Amino acid sequence: MNIKKIFIINSAKIVLSLWIVLLLGCESIPVISPQLASHSNSVRFESIYGPLTPKQSEEILNKLKSNNPETIIFGKHLSFEEEVSDHPLVIGNKVELLVDGPATYSSMTEAIENAKDHINIEIYNIDDDEVGRHFAELLINKQRSGVQVNIIYDSFGSMNTPEAFFKQLKESDINVLEYNPINPLVVSRGWNINRRDHRKLLIVDGRISFLGGINISSVYSSGSFGKSKSSKNNQPWRDTHLRITGPVVREFQKLFMSSWFEQKGETLVSKNYYPHLVSEGDEIVRAISSTPDKFYSQIHSILLSVIHNAKSTILLTNAYFVPDLHLLNALKDAAQRGVDVRLLLPEKTDSIIVSYAIRSYYDELLNAGVKIYTRQDALLHAKTVLVDGVWSTIGSTNFDRRSLRLNHELNAIIIGEDFCTQMNSLFNKDLKFSKLITLEEWRERSAGARLKEKMARLWAQWL
Structure with missing residues (x-):
């Protein structure tokens, strides 16, 4: 990359940062209060044959309640979730938990190599590095074999990826769509730099879906639970992803198509995007998305509700924990009413301002009884929540x-004891590599650290 191009990119980053500060000040998160919802107690389930009857849905709910009498998630919360969600709870799915980059890339590679009809990708960041070139080669080969490949990548997230990388994909007849270009001169309609596509979604043949927190980049090349020690400047990234098969894949396909058409992508080559799907397992899954085009954030509203209705445990893992007042108060209230609230947060992030902003919440959370752990020897990038051992979500949020409020995000909500047991085990495994922060210890930190936290907290609303 020549000096002129480096200067242009760095200048663009400065301008974009200023735009973000100016524009984000006008944005807020509208709230639908779980306490004010109507709670009709009508929860819809779907199978491979479509919507279940009210009686069939009631039987499923009753079974969930009887197997887990210590939670009210299956009553009040699912009723609220139903009101704010655009997607049904779908039965008959198989969900595989993928931990870190190597396992995720291996599973994705296998699925791509076995693709027969089409491959759809919606990704925030794809790098021109060893991993990015590996996937580029795979996709080009599949396109040449007759499998249609369609890619949406975020313009801001992939800013450092050279145009030549995407040019080779386009020259191979892969459909490549740049989400909300950061260059306003190439935008066909309203330009808003804050609208970003942060999703990480791969769909193969309309039958297999992958989603979670992992982008396509060599930073994920090593696992975070290995024996090898990382250097301070080259820590492994700790992340969580999913492989899902079953009828709920149709819901993720709909979301990809929605993004494609919303961005005015070229007409897609006719393929079997919605094949007949069969039952693959016992997990109940809901696709849940967030988009700035809606008046409220579905994910935000659902998170508030599930925290509000938690009875025993909240296990939350998040890379960029800068909560709004509603989520912050919900977590503190849960701890104060006796819920075991545990937060797994990064010791360090890839942004020093974010790191201090996260720490600015420690004192009031610890004082409310929330337990805080920081993951050591790895850069934590996962975004997961497990409540009462029966409800979990994994995604990009x-x-x-x-x-x-501002991004296109995508999560999966999974209801199923077996999967939630895996989630609980993974959380406990992370704790073995984490440090428990105590209130007494935290209040002994230096005056300089306190000042940096306060300054970062002022910027938190713009991060």
């Missing part, structure tokens, strides 16, 4: 204003 951070606990910050940008994710909950």
Whole structure:
């Protein structure tokens, strides 16, 4: 990359940062209060054959309640979730938990190599590095074999990826769509730099979906639980992803298509994007998305509700924990009413301002009884929540204003004891590599650290 191009990119970053500061000040997170919702107690389930009857849905709910009598998630919360969600709870799915980059990339590679009809990708960041070139080669080969490949990448997230990288994909007849270009001169309609596509979604043949927190980049090349020690400047990234098969894949496909058409992508080549799907497992899954085009954030509203209705445990892992007042108070209230609230947060992030902003919340959370752990020897990038051991979500959504108000985000909600047991085990495994922060210890930090936290907290609403 020549000096002129480096200067242009760095200048663009400065201008974009100023735009973000100016524009984010006008954005807020509208709230639908769980306490004010109507709670009709009508929860819809779907199977491979479509919506279940009210009686069938009631039987499923009753079974969930009887197997887990210590939670009220299956009553009040699911009723509220139903009101604010655009997607049904779908039965008959198989969900595989993928931990860190190597396992995720291996599973994705296998699925891509076996693709027969089409491959759809919606990604925030794809780098021109060893991993990015690996996937580029895979996708080009599949396109040449007759499998249609369609890619949406975020313009801001992939800013450092040279145009030549995407040019080779386009020259191979892959459909490549740049989400909300950062260059206003190439935008066909309203330009808003704050609208970003932060999703990480791969769909193969309309039958297999991958989603979670992992982008396509060599930073994920090593696992975070290995014995090898990382250097301070080259820590492994700790992240969580999912492989899902079953009828809920159709819901994720709909979301990809919605993004494609919303961005005025070229007409897609006719393929079997919605094949007949069969039952693959026992997990109940809901696709849940967030978009700035809606008056409220579905994910934000659902998170508020599930925290409000938690009875025993909240296990929350998040890379950029800069919560708004509603989520902050919900977590403190849960701890104060006796819920075991545990937060797994990064010791350090890839942004020093974010790191101090996260720490600015420690004192009031610890004082309310929330337990805080920081992951050591790895850069924590995962975004997961597990409540009462029966309800979990994994996806791209951070606990910050940008994710909950401005970005296109995507999560999966999973209801199933077996999967939630895996989630609980993974959380406990992370704790073995984490440090418990105590209130007494925290209040002994230096005056300089306190000042940096206060300054970062002032910027928190713009992060």
